[in-house]
Amino acid sequence: MAELQNCPNCGKLYVHNIFRDVCENCFRAEEKLYDTVSTYLRKRENRTAHIDTVVEQTGVEKALLFKWVKKGRLNLRHFPNLGYPCERCSRVIKEGKVCDECQTSIKTELETIEKINEVKKANHSAERTYKTINTRR
Template sequence: MNLGNCPNCGSLFVKSPFRDICESCYREEEEAFEKVYRFLRKRENRMATMVQIVDATGVKESLLMKFIKSGRLQLAQFPNLGYPCDRCGKLIREGRLCANCLTDLNKQLETLQQEEEMKKRHQMRSVYYTKKDDEN
């Protein structure tokens, strides 16, 4: 049995691979999800933004993002929803990084790899061979 403190309320609970919070907080999250789902199920609300959903349901933005990231809310059905890029905060709909940050990180990796290759080539050229004295 693996015990831990709930990150939401601090109460002691038995950790499981399926749940990262205590039973009480889990029930609260499920109620919040139902509120959001009922709101978004209505055709007129499917174009709602994150702010509009928070205002209409009272559910925290961080919890909405948790629902999106865990796949409980499918973004394909809600075109104005997204979550922030882990690096810059720009609203994205998939992955962890926006296209700009991904491109920038890839460029930085390429530059680093090129620098490493140049160091290796330089080190290989710096090797000196000396003749032993007894070979004269």
């Protein structure tokens, strides 16, 4: 559903929807920059360019390149050295939100938390155990 928002680039009010996350003017400017990057990468010798090289040669910000890679506008099969940063450690990745090392680390941390919670639960239930003393003899 469309809603009014301020453009993250220029601050202008616009109708946000699933197709655009910036206002019309910024969208047009981004499309011109996309054409510049696309033209640069279509040349055979530039297809293996890294993100920093593309930024240097085209003048386009890294954030825009990352956005286009995430959205699939720059296909990683055709441009193998492009990617976007892991949301946890900023290492360049090609799919998902976090790199393999961060995934493993997160899983390990979750398993540790689960074990801690199990120990706490066992200790808590052990505290509620009552012993009766037989006073009759």
